[in-house]
Amino acid sequence: MTVPAKPPPFDPDDPLGLDELLAPDELGVRDTMRDWAAARILPGIAEWYEQGRLPDIHGLARELGSIGALGMTLTGYGCTGASAVQYGLACLELEAADSGIRSLVSVQGSLAMYAIHRYGSEEQRERWLPGMAAGEIIGCFGLTEPDQGSDPAGMRTRARRDGSDWVLDGRKMWITNGSVAGVAVVWAGTDEGIRGFLVPAGTPGFSAPEIRRKWSLRASVTSELVLDGVRLPADAVLPGADGLRAPLSCLNHARYGIVWGAMGAARSSFAAALAYSRTREQFGRPIGGFQLTQAKLADMAVELHKGILLAHHLGRRMDAGRLRPEQVSFGKLNNVREAIEICRTARTILGANGISLEYPVMRHATNLESVLTYEGTVEMHQLVLGKALTGQDAFR
Template identity: 65%
Template sequence: MSSTPDPHDFLDIDAELSGEERDIRDAVRGFAADQLAPHVAGWYESGQLPAAELAKGFGQLGLLGMHLEGYGCSGTSGIAYGIACRELEAVDSGLRSFVSVQGSLAMYAIHKWGSEDQKQEWLPKMAAGEALGCFGLTEPDAGSDPGSMRTRATRDGSDWVLNGSKMWITNGTVANVAVVWAQTDDGIRGFVVPTDTPGFTANEVKHKLSLRASLTAELVFEDLRLPESAVFPEVRGLRGPLSCLNEARYGILFGVVGAARACYESALEYTLTREQFGKPLAGFQLTQRKLADMIVEVNRAGLVALQIGRLKDSGKLHHNHVSFGKLANVRSAIEVARSARTLLGANGISLEYPVMRHMNNLETVLTYEGTEEMHALSLGQSVTGLSAFR
């Protein structure tokens, strides 16, 4: 006789993980339950985050740049990295974003495009959580169209002088180093910018209603002077920053499975214990239909993430596979969160439960690292061969 499906992993997806991947899942899930979950509602409400403390803990777990090789990085599989993102985002999207920006944006950029000196200087410290990084691409007037960025770096003798600004930069106020992309006479180029360089300012973005357990900044560069050694030596154009975004989007398509799972599990527990009209809410047909729809979406998203992880680890991953995963899985997670909110009734809007927090966060996740519309157009171009971007 086959066993009854587990309500928390209905299709037994995690049975497909290797032993090492399950060990990483358990380590991150345990750390999240002990060190993150008890505090996340307070961080969200206050809009604050103990960044240095978190970086140290994540570094000790080996989560920072975990899928990168060498320089103090763990060198895990892509699936292992995805599972870690899933377990972090089950607590809060802001916590997954913290790790994702550090590893898949700032560290990946230096690892992929940096000089050997840049790698040696920054990656070991960043992997250990001793230095934090941020990634400066988005501007107030250049979001989905990064090629129209106005930030510019100009030559002055053997130096570069940087002027401009970046917006919505995660970890910008606490970073020790910023990877900044700027227009030059030779196309868009990337720069490794220590944040204590004169002319660098990070202004906190306030009044957010989403991703509040995440630190967001505007970066401003005013005649910021950098040596020649600060520029990425080879890469030109958008190929550099877009390759980094693809890494971050990969973490998102796994991460949102955790957010969806957390909302579903909260709704399941609540409806099994909350009684109305003489029986648990879970005993009513309309409630069971919503729970059934949720478990389908959570497991479908989990399978999509696992298959994309397999493609990544086999070297067959295309950036449109990642667009597929982000588009499909974020959409599923938002629907699960919204449905879970209805099942919790008035309690669904309280920080005593995670659902409204996840629901608000996912509205940002839908937009950043490529809006839903941009990923839809990427898929459309992939299957038709015709570009509809312009």
């Protein structure tokens, strides 16, 4: 008779034993990103958030490039060619520090670099990707407009031919990295359909004023892109991008990172609440000893680790080439929504201290309000799943 192995002790940090699903190289990526964030982001993030700035963003980008965090899943051109799970783990650890840092990495790698890598010419890839992978060039992705968010097909930015050149006019809004970017991937309507253009910083007629007075993603650069008669040569067009499917594929890649990243913000808030419950005393004992607090902590732990397990499953599907856009919508819808609830519940455990920047909870909660709506609102992902479930398109 075989004696069953004795299970390992229960680990409050990993109650389902999910670390056992990770290979050594995956654990290595996770630990590298966690250590970098602990050393470079956590000491200053509360002050940066309070002041509404991200100091030395170019220096941070170069450091992120040096540890292989930029364009992780891409191959060649200085990119690391990491797996989807490795990239997801990186997003989780970076967003555990702050959503703004994960946004910097997501926009750089999953939007700007991904667009150039997948849809650009070889000359465009050689020109831009090595510097972007190293963090020497920051990129941004211009799709959303002041009057067009969930319906990008209605964009008003236009590009018209003038001889062999293109001339762009329009505006883009809520663009992460915009005012610090060396190149902007801008999507515009043409007589031939929606096309993508590479707009270098400093091009006459192109400007990127920073958006201030935000109450969310305060440690992140958010900008408007203004295109006023911007003249570009013919080779500024992404030759492989023809139609709305191209920018949407980029967004799908970035949304996958959010599935993981939201759980990083949730984990940070849960950890703060758990630690607080062990030391904060009321009525002569730690509040973690009361049934209502334990019920909150148990529910938070269940949703947190279910979300991580979902992200892991989607990552394995992506690595196998089997991940569908509807499944990414499933993950984004669930994980961001549950992450916000975890942060809100954590705030109740911390009481008044929960609104202080001495703790990460309120910062994560306000950041996630932006993550909830960017790259697809709750309603849009519900309708994506609704169409997949019923076969009926309810978007219009």
